[in-house]
Amino acid sequence: MLNNSILSVKDLNQMVKDLLSDAIGQIWLVGEISNFSRPSSGHWYFTLKDDAAQVRCAMFRNSNFRTGFTPQNGQQVLVRAMVTLYEARGEYQLVIDKMQLAGAGLLQQKFEQLKQKLSDEGLFDPIYKKSLPENIRTVGIITSATGAALHDICQILKRRDPSLQVIIYPTQVQGTEAAGQIAKMIQIANVRQECDVLIVGRGGGSLExxxxxxxxxxxxxxFASQLPIVSAVGHEIDFTIADFVADVRAATPSAAAELVSHDNKEQIRRILIQEQHLSMAMDYYLTRQREILNTWFHRLQAEHPQAKLSQQLNRLITYRHALYENIQQYLLKLTNQYNRLDRKLLSVSPEYHITFYGQTLYQKQQQLINMIKQKLAMSQHQFVLQTSQLNNLSPLATLERGYSITTNQHDDVICNSQQVKVGECITTKLKEGILVSQITEVK
Structure with a gap:
């Protein structure tokens, strides 16, 4: 019977694709490459197979350019892929985003899995990391007794700090039994407790x-070690699980030796600094004790009878000086008083008054003479000024300028026609001579 759930082929393939992606997701698998092709699009298409099965694979251009090599038919590879469905043909396939050659790839995958596992358990957590001791006297080294790493570590320790004791826990560092021996030596060192820090490591090499x-x-x-452990495996670019678990990671075995040792020159410098500090402290202590001794010595001297006599003598000398100063001040006071009375007596003496008033009279005479001279000079100046002004106003001066003066019979100067009458005689004064005229007509 039909229902509303009828699907198209496209819908079915989409559902199957989603189910595959959700149920399986991303996986790692190993297989042999065959039917490899690389079209112009840059994508890779091939088949991944083993002895019993095969599956189609695609690795798109945005992923395969990071691979670092071009796959060849017959190569064993390790791939990381998503299981999906190619809807156009209804075939399931793998879409690969990472590819490695099978040997190193499997080890790398194993490394990543163990790293994730231990990280989830907290073995890498910084709260469990132990600090290296400040004063390290004995260093334990867990490595190969014949390896270059041991030689490098011992040489650096001898050069930097010859006083350090070195205990070697020899072990294999490569091979199937190496891991068990390394773990056993770590346990033995913790049981013996004969060193302050452990260096666990070896020289460089491949991942294997x-x-x-x-x-x-x-x-x-x-992780279980009570002794602080410095991991020193390989070169600076090499990272191992031991590096993440150890309390301190050194880039190389030589770097580990430098971490656990103090430079001999640096120690000498610190000793010299401590010596200076100790010397300064002793100087300060001795100075303080010397001050205390001087204090008690001065107190003892102060209570000595000779000191009392010296104090009384000093006091007597002080009083004598004070008495001498008082007498000098008293004599000076009497001298000043005598001089003041002498000046006062002199001021009331007749001779003084005569001299004083004589000087005053002379000053007054000089002032009077000066005043008379000034008055005469002023009067003379005024006379000259008034004479000049009078001369300017004189009728004679007017005549000198060509004018004439006419007067009536009463010698009044005629200024207008109403002052005279017809038939009246008038007199006209000129610069030289006088004219007498009779008025015949007044206008």
């Missing part, structure tokens, strides 16, 4: 060479 330090048994032995 360093694999003993990626084993879980070594990681758990390092």
């Amino acid at each position: 060479d360093l694999w003993s330090f990626n084993e879980e048994v070594v990681a758990r032995a390092i």
